Amino acid sequence: xxxxxxxxxxxxxxxxxxxxxxxxxxxxxxxxxxxxxxxxxxxxxxxxxxxxxxxxxxxxxxxxxxxxxxxxxxxxxxxxxxxxxxxxxxxxxxxxxxxxxxxxxxxxxxxxxxxxxxxxxxxxxxxxxxxxxxxxxxxxxxxxxxxxxxxxxxxxxxxxxxxxxxxxxxxxxxxxxxxxxxxxxxxxxxxxxxxxxxxxxxxxxxxxxxxxxxxxxxxxxxxxxxxxxxxxxxxxxxxxxxxxxxxxxxxx
Numbered sequence: 109x110x111x112x113x114x115x116x117x118x119x120x121x122x123x124x125x126x127x128x129x130x131x132x133x134x135x136x137x138x139x140x141x142x143x144x145x146x147x148x149x150x151x152x153x154x155x156x157x158x159x160x161x162x163x164x165x166x167x168x169x170x171x172x173x174x175x176x177x178x179x180x181x182x183x184x185x186x187x188x189x190x191x192x193x194x195x196x197x198x199x200x201x202x203x204x205x206x207x208x209x210x211x212x213x214x215x216x217x218x219x220x221x222x223x224x225x226x227x228x229x230x231x232x233x234x235x236x237x238x239x240x241x242x243x244x245x246x247x248x249x250x251x252x253x254x255x256x257x258x259x260x261x262x263x264x265x266x267x268x269x270x271x272x273x274x275x276x277x278x279x280x281x282x283x284x285x286x287x288x289x290x291x292x293x294x295x296x297x298x299x300x301x302x303x304x305x306x307x308x309x310x311x312x313x314x315x316x317x318x319x320x321x322x323x324x325x326x327x328x329x330x331x332x333x334x335x336x337x338x339x340x341x342x343x344x345x346x347x348x349x350x351x352x353x354x355x356x357x358x359x360x
Contacts, residue, residue, distance in 0.1 A: 130227065148188075150199060150202055153196060153198050156215060163209030176285050179244045193216045194273055257293075266334075
């Protein structure tokens with residue numbers, strides 16, 4: 109598969125007009141990512157931004173005591189590491205590959221340069237960032253007010269939305285970190301979903317059997333989250349920021 113076809117597989121890149129794609133294409137590299145690969149970690153300066161094609165990435169915030177919780181799950185509808193484009197500080201979050209697959213990788217300095225040159229790229233990335241902020245806010249409220257069973261249903265649905273299969277390779281321990289609960293809680297919640305015939309849970313793998321049942325068991329946050337990443341097509345973009353701002357200083 110060539111790079112032109114790859115651009116069609118990421119929803120954000122697919123929205124760009126031909127001219128914007130042509131300028132961005134030489135900056136992109138196709139990479140294979142494996143389960144558990146850490147794209148960004150706390151205290152490290154990310155060097156790249158990733159546009160997932162078939163891979164799925166989980167984003168979670170880590171506290172000083174190493175306790176963590178997921179605040180976003182990102183697949184082909186989005187981009188990972190966009191904050192690194194404007195901030196050269198060490199990351200405060202961790203980005204881990206949840207599902208092996210491919211992504212388009214771009215140096216953060218190169219993307220920043222193209223961002224200030226292209227009004228269309230600005231609009232696409234700003235729209236997505238706005239949608240992601242809403243998803244993060246929804247996740248925070250969900251974690252505080254909804255039952256674990258509902259949250260697990262929501263998470264499994266969001267994960268499957270980004271996968272080509274109904275099977276997900278994930279351990280209970282990792283799920284507990286993502287949901288911000290004890291492993292025992294995940295074990296009990298997964299057991300209830302399995303007894304209800306919604307999933308089949310074996311060591312290191314979850315298979316979704318009844319998606320309709322999961323949707324019925326999920327809280328309202330799933331539907332809100334699904335709508336938040338349905339990014340609209342790009343309209344006629346305004347003049348690029350670079351025309352009214354000084355030329356950006358690239359991160360070194």
